[in-house]
Each structure stands twice: as C-alpha cells, then as structure tokens.
Amino acid sequence: MNLSTLDLNLLLVLHAVLEERSAARAARRLRVTPSAVSNSLARLRAQLGDPLVVRSGRGLVPTPRAQQIAPRLRAAFGEIAGAIEGDRAFDPRATTRAFTLALSDLDQICSLPAIARAYAAEMPRATLRVVSVDHLEATGGLGGGDVDATIAPAHPLPPGHHAADLFEQDSVFVVRRGHPCARRRLTREAFNSLRHIDIHIALGRGGIGNRAAVEALAAQGLHREIAAAVPTFSAAAVIAANTDLVAAMPRRIAEALARLAPLTLLEPPVAALVFRMQLVWHERTHEDEGARCFRELVIAALRDGPRARGRAAEGTRKKPSGPRDSRPTSRSPTR
Template sequence: MLNVSKTNLNLFVVLHSVLTEGSVTRAGKKLGLSQTAVSNALARLRSELDDPLVVRRGRGIAPTPRAEALLPVIHRALDALDSALARPAPFDPASSVRAFTLALTDDQEIADLPRIFRAFQRELPLSSLRVETTERMVATDGLTRGTIDVALGPTMVRGPGLKQRPLFIERGVLVVRRGHPIIKRRAALSVLAEQCFIDVRVVGDEGVGRRLAERRLREVGFTPKIACSVPHFFAAAVLASEGDAIAAIPRRFAERMTKLLPLAIVESPLSAMELPMALFWHERTDADPAHRYMRDLITTALGEPAPRVSKRARPGTRARPAGRGGPRVSRP
C-alpha cells in the first residue's frame, strides 16, 4: 500500500497536469518542467502505484482506469489546497457570523462587560460573544488550547505564546455597609486592625493580583483579620453590605456596587494598591483579521468612560456628574 507520508506529493501535481493537458509536452510547459522531468516523475509514480497510469494512443496518450479514478480526487485536493492558501477575504464585521470567547473575572463582568457588549452588538451584529470565567480559563489553559480568544488580566501575567496590550490601571478600595461605625472614624491602620475582612481568591493562592496585594500589605506592615474567604468579588460585596466585615474590591466595580447595594467606599492607606491591566491573547490568533478587529473593539470600548447612573435620578431627569474631589467616604 502506498504510504502518503513517504511519497513526493508533487508527483500527483505532474500526473494531474498530464491528464488534464492530455500531453506530456504540454504538461511540462504548464509546470515549467522539461519533457524528460515530466517523464521521470511519471515513471516514479508508476512504480509507487504499480500502474502504467497513461499509455500511448496514436499521437497522444490515454489514461488507465486507475488514473481516471485518481483524477477527480487529485483535482479536489489541489482545489482545496489552493483555497486554503489563497489570501483570505477582508474581514467584514457587519456580515461576520463568527463566535468569540472572552474570559473575565466576576467584577469585570459588571464593570467592563456592558461596554464591551454594547460595542459588540453595534459593530458585530451577526456575531456571538461567549463569556467564560477567569477561573475556568486558568484551569483549562484556555488561551493556549484555543477555547478562549481573549482575556483581561494583570500585565504581570506571563506564559508561552501569550501576547498583551495595556488597557488601564485597576485601583483597589475598601467597601463597608452604609452606617458602618468605621465611616465616622479615620480609617487608619490601627482602626482597620480592629476590623474583620472578607478575602477574595479568584484563582486561589496563585493569582497575580493576590500576590501583589499581599506584598502591599507587608510593605505597610498590616495583617488583616480574615473572617471569610470567597472566590468572587460580588459575594464579598454582598457580605460587606449585610454585616460589619470589610471587603477590598476594584474601584470601578465598587462604584457600580454602591448603586446596587447599601455600600460605601472608604479611602484608607490600603486603597493605594494599583494593578495595571491588559488584554491577553495567544500568538496563534495574532494575525487573524477577525481577532484583531475584536481586540481593537475591546480596547476602544474600555477606553470610553463608563456611563454613570445615579440611584437618585428619576426618569426624565439628568443625574449630576460626580465631582473630582469629595469626602473620604464615597456614597452613591
């Protein structure tokens, strides 16, 4: 039996030209080969297939039944290869029906996904967007395996084949329930040392953000009293809104949560942590036009200011924009 992996597939290109041209000489001219080179290629393929392939008939040649059976198969294979190697058509976002997969943490689903999805529906109306959790992406190595197209994460993340584009600086804040006793006191480290905290472990103990937070705490000489550990920022916000424990969460997420939950943002020495965030993808999709468009769309969407919704604003009225300054305790 012929072993394709050990066969020079160019021989089938020669056979295809001979059969379609009906002449060794014309096949040679089409391929830029001498008549001798074409004859030698046919001789090698005859030996491989144990079949004459073509025989003389008058002044021309005639294919054998084996060659006649091979011709349509070779033709389809060459057509498929030509199509695969052809320059792809320009990406048309308005007509594309591709599916894209984005990995986010739960706070990013609240703070960032609405802007991304609005832009997605506007620019890619026929495409679909699937959102996976960062935990699942890390557990399955989704970017490398191809199950995740893009993800948001700290710029310090590294991995084989990963590429990134800087997006924004994430800043951490503390949130407490409205009416919490700490609001009336200066949130110094000595005061915070008396409080209980809710710990968030998005990807366990190995998360980049967690390691950075632990380093920041060591720098200021503070060890929080952990009352509860949860895997999601939303759970931490809910727990903080219904008890006396304090949660450390991203500011952009916190600003949204103060509109939905009875929470207040407390500025403190622990609020100074900054985490540079980036858009990540794998090098396998780096040159793909559709993925490049998607990455540009996300970058642009997250560069736009998030709409501010005032809980006190009534339908038909305009909410006043928040001031740049303000008290040390932020309320909606």
Template structure:
C-alpha cells in the first residue's frame, strides 16, 4: 500500500480522535456527526489492519499502532499548516491557545509575568498552563498537547531548548521552628525531617536534592512526599518538617506561608531552567512569537548568583 491509496482526510480525523480521546469530541471539532467519525475510523481499520482505538470507560485509548502513528501524523499536519498559513500570522489577531508546562513554583512566580506580557502582545490568544505531571501524561513535548516547557532542559529526539536562568534552592522551615534560632550545625541539619516534592508520583525520576545531600555526606530523612512546592510549604508551615524549594518561590511566597530559609551548611543546588520545545513547532511563526514573549518575561528575573538570604522573610 502507498500513500496514494489513503484519503488524507482520514488522517486528520484520526489526529483529532487521538487528541480528544473521544469520537464525539473529534466530531464537534470537525462539525460532523459522531457516526461520520466512526465511519472514518472503520475505513482506517481496514486500511491499516488494526483496531486503531479501543473503548475505556466513557473514553477511548489508542492501540500501540495508533500511539506510534500519532506523533508522525501530528507533525505532518502541523508542517502542512505552517507551509500554508505561516505567512498570515498576526500577533494582534492570533486566537490560538498556547499550552505551557511548568511546575507549580513557576506557575506562581513566572506565569503572572508571562500572562501580563501576553495580554499586551498576543491580546486575543489564550494561555493554558499545566503541571509536570500533566506534561508526562500528555506525552511530553513530542505530543501535540504541549507547546513549551519551563524547567530542566528537555531531552529526546527533536527537542530544542534554550537557557533561561539559574537559581538556587533553599531549605525552609516554619518561622518559629527551633532550627531558626541560630545557624544550623551539621548535627542539627542531620536531625531534620524532610518533605520531598515528587511532581510525578510513581515515576523513577532522579532526585537531585537527594544527590546533593548524599554528596555532602548528610543523610536526609524524608517522611512525607507531596506533588507540589505549594503543598510542601503548607506542610512546613504547620509542622516541624522542612523542605527544599526554589529561592524565587521562597522569596515571593515565604511570608504568605509564614516560612523562612534556614542558614548553615545546607547542601544547596543550582537550578538551571530552560525553555524547551519540539521540532514540530520550531519554525512556526506563532510559536516563535510565544517563545520570544516567554524569554522576555523571564529576563527580568536574571540569575540568582548568590542564593539570596531569605531569613528575614
């Protein structure tokens, strides 16, 4: 079989079905009936000799063959869209929805500045923000659901990234924690009990904070794991537990949680944040404008070279 034997409209239908995880959702976007979408899927099943999708609860899930095809179809449709319409891009009239993946600390610290710049430069566009757990579940940057990611540089085929800034981590405790009374000693540091931020529970991601403590020869006792820095700060504020968070988050929101950074021989970590995106949007005019906007919004944060003293927070 060759490409000439396939009605390319069927690939568009498949792309929307896989994106929406719903026949009805794809039908709404195509302005056709669900039965028309089902008929298109039936034709694809015959052509590809594969079930394509199976039902799960109220939704559907792709077969391994469909999951394999999804990124290639998304890239092909996107490239065709760019070739046909890129020259028509106008920031003032762009109505696209851009999706940004960033951890909750960045959602609180960086997203307000990005949103303010968007209202000025892309006034009719929409911004959707998702967490790192959603980035993973949606298929990472290779899938069509997420446009850019702010965080640790992306990896994998077709991933581009550009450095944004570097900052430090700090160890926070509640304002009246016994450890805030004086500079920590190594023995006092080893006695602390920690909250760990695990943004994608159940996934075997490297824990860089644990690595920092291990290199310093300090055993870190983790007694609680939470999915967000916000939850970690809330727990710290209510207990004698401590947590490692980005300095910018502690600076901006430490007073609201009534937490402060501890001083002493604390294993610090430098966080190198990058803007990452996939090859499928690398040359698209709208995506370039969106990435430029993010870089400009983030430029004001500069580089945290000293690891600021937040004990007065």
C-alpha cells in the first residue's frame, strides 16, 4: 500500500476503536457519530484487506492483524501528540536535550564558567553546546535554527528577537609590561600616537561593540591607527604582550588575560565606555518551555556573579529599542 493514498484519519479512528473496544465510545471520544466511525472502519477494512475488529457480545474484538497494529498506532499517536503539545512538562533535571549558546572568546573565558556550573547543577543530564559568534553568523543567526541564544551588547533588535539585560562592563586598554605608556597616565596625545590592534569577532568584521566604540572614541577626539586585526580578544592580548601595540577590551577579559600574559592595564584618557550586555534569543524559541528554562539559568548565573552589576529580568523586545539603548554609556575610569 502507498501511504500517500491512505487517509490517516482512518487510523485515528481505528486507534480509538481498539482502545475503547466500542464504536459508540470511540465516537464519543472522537466527537463524531457512530455511523461515521462505522464508515471509517469499512473504508479501512477495504484498504487493508482485513476485518480489523469483529463483534463479540456487546463489544468489539481485534483481529490478529489489528493486535499487531495497535501498539504501533499507540506509539505513533503518542509521538504526534507530544510534537503538537510541545515540551509543556519540561523537567530540567531529567531532560537530555542539548542547548546551544553562541559566545565570543571573552564570554567563553569570563561568563562560561558560571554558566557551566549552573548548568551542571540544574540540568545534570542535558548537553551544553557552545559555538563561536562566527558560527552563529554563518548559520543564519538566531533565526537559523542552530543556536538558542547569544550574549551581545545592547543594540536595536531586529523583528522577532527578544533580549534580557545581564550586566554592564567597562573597557580598558592593554599593553605589554614595560611599555613606555605603562609608566604614566595615558593622555589623548599618547593614545593617538599609538598603533592599535583591532578585534573583529564576527566573520572578520567589527561587531556591535566595535562599531559603537569607534564612534564613541571619535566623538571625543580620539582616533586609532590600526596595525593588526584579529578575531579574538586572546589573540589581541598575545600580540600586545609581545609588541608595542595596544588593544582595547572589556576590563573583565583584560584582567583575566593579564593573569596569563605579561600585560598592563591602562585606563582610557577619557571617560570609560560602559556596555550593557544582554542575552538575546529569537521568536523561534520564545515560547518553548525548555529554552525558557535554559535562558533563566544563564540569566541567573550571570546576574548573580561577582562581576555582574544591576538586575537582569527576562523581557521581550520585538521592536528595536531606541538609540539610547543601542549606545555605550560613559562613566569615570574609576570603578
């Protein structure tokens, strides 16, 4: 038999009859008339070449063919019902699902440990998959279906995207230990005389934070002569530690890398840039209970961390936020 020629509603009727052992009870369950059930059984009998059920006393008894079919129908319709109803009874401690988070190397170093600890405690049987921002961009972004969420600076969101505030982070500059600028305060003139390392996280291009930083520096009369461009903060740190070049990066990654490489942190010559970081996800996963639980886990892990400032409350932003939300703020270099 060609399955494409079979009316699958007939199998739904047979499934109800086999469970109820009565055409009348099956009709009530399906909210149709008993004659509709009888007509459906007649059509299915003709197509399968088997009586399927026969009357015995006041009920119906399945034939051997129907007995063979019954457990498979039960499993098939159970799967279909689960697919339609979704993950309503999601149990974080029992789930074996995999959740994917796109992170720059900054958050792989600074945010991932707290996320991993929370994940191991709250979803001990699930799989945490971390991919790069390059991977996120190359697979169609959050709407592409491969990534559940990402951490990014606050910016106007495209339609169908949502965000929750996580924390704020300010920026510093890193140079090698013993660099001439490390012995004195970094002035505007000294800054403009230096050669810089640029960091292009997304497919070899400057991302949201990079573009915002360039604009903010230019507004304060600062410019950068770019001597090198790299895809990660760690690569920028390695170059800075071995040359006279300087790299700008968030303070928390600068402090972490300075523990591993001979680097000195320099405060900016103007008010430090402060970026509001968010967890961002797509409408595709917004109503999914498992994805919601995963997002809450990430938000709580980073909100409660020692480097996080402010409160993070999951919210929705289907419309782009205004310019005020998309720009870094300024604050004194002293934290």
